[in-house]
Amino acid sequence: MPDQQPVSPHWGVFVPPGLSCDAHCHVFGPGDRFPYAESRRYTPEDKPKEVLAALHARLGLGRAVLVQASCHGTDNRAMLDALRSDPTRYRGVAMIDDETPDATLAEMHEAGVRGIRFNFIKALGGGPDLAVVRRAADRVRGLGWHVVLHLQGDGVAEMAPAIRALRMPVVIDHMGRVDPEQGVEGRAFRMLLALLEDERIWVKLSGAERMVPAPFTAALPFARALLRAAPDRVLWGTDFPHPNLAVPVDEAELLDLVPLIAPRPEDRQRLLVTNAATLYGFGD
Template sequence: MNDHGINQRRKPTFVLPAGNCDAHCHVFGPGDVFPYAPSRRYTPQDAPKEALATLHDRLNVERAVIVQASCHGTDNRAMLDAIAWRPDRYRGVAIVDDTFDDRAFDELDEGGVRGVRFNFVRHLGGSPDMDVFNRVIDRIKGRGWHVVLHLDGTDIVPLADMIWRLPIPYVIDHMGRVDTQLGTEQPAFQALLELARRDECWVKVCGSERISSFPFDAAVPFARALVEASPERTLWGTDFPHPNLKEPVDEADLVDLVPRFSLTQEEQQRLLVDNPARLYGFGT
């Protein structure tokens, strides 16, 4: 098994609190068991559930939300297999289309899935078919699920009206992938903050390695502003194994950013424990 060099990485300085959750991570393959989608835009290195568990043991992560990535398309078996391996500790977010009927959604729910994800990011194929998007949203209303929106920063303002009208809770990935060089006053980030203040909106303060370069200082004021704007609806994650990222990442560096995002133990407890437990039903 390729462990992505996890055991060669350092351990974080910051100690994660009990009950903490990596609310954004992936499993890939193994491809000979769970093949990648023929229409995928990239082919990752295998990163099966055992590699994820090795990482989490090293970081002292206790819970996880496994987010289906586009390279597996709507075949959610690798993610469901990982949840079934540790059902008390893992939840999932699926990729679906409008071929999924109520029985299929029931099976996903029973398998630990609590939301669906749609990519709007250009290098992953751009905006989804909005008719399909709307039909899926209609089908999952009433399940207590949410929709995860993977956006480019340049899309936040154009999509804001659509997002505001969503009839279910929504989660915005990776701080909206805003351009940190444009500063926190840029219209895209101000629009994201306006969304973040709404009761229906959750935001993941992960992806620092996507919107800034090591040691990721440029991401800190953005994450801090989001935590201040929405202390009870922000989530954190590693994004392991960082698909489509050119530079290698030591997840210990991402863990050690947390006390710069959330300055007090109370804030850290909400970000890492209470918020993901509430959204994903851990401990219930």
């Protein structure tokens, strides 16, 4: 049996509203059932669906969006298995390529997939040809899906024209992983704010632990600015189990940042509940 104990003894102080959604988390393996991709740049510790469910029970989160990670590549079976285990509470974001059959897209939609993700982080192998992204977007647009982009810093500005040209909702992961040393006036962050003027573009107020050291409060100015720019198009997530992060993270500390990002209850409701329900089609 996988370890279902809390990942740390800290339980946090913020109690999230009912049906709060972890809009960015992963399941890894188990590798003997769902092997990792041969082309992967890292091999994670197994964190199957049971471990993720235990984390959400500990934090008081009622919904989740399971995002396919590069270590599994376009083999989405582990993510889909988790979606099917709790179809009311879970939605998914897949990774696909030109070889993914249309029938598989239909099966994934039935299982709860609502988006596709492309990774443009150089350390993880860099991004695909933009023609691949456009072809994939064209294939899933009719399903009502969106595109999720994992970018880093200057990649936000470099990808801005392509993002605007996609003609469908686009979600930017982890606040664009901008360089915190450049501050909120940095070129990449200003471009991210400019992109949010387009009502098709969303952003996740996640990844504070990738930007700054604990207690992560140095990331607050970025998250607050994004929430002000697009209060109805911001999402929050834990990024559990934090792949490729060297320092252990207590997700309760990340959840405790939420009232600091969004002091007003109505903004917290949007960030944790309403926005995710809108984008991912959760029922009431």
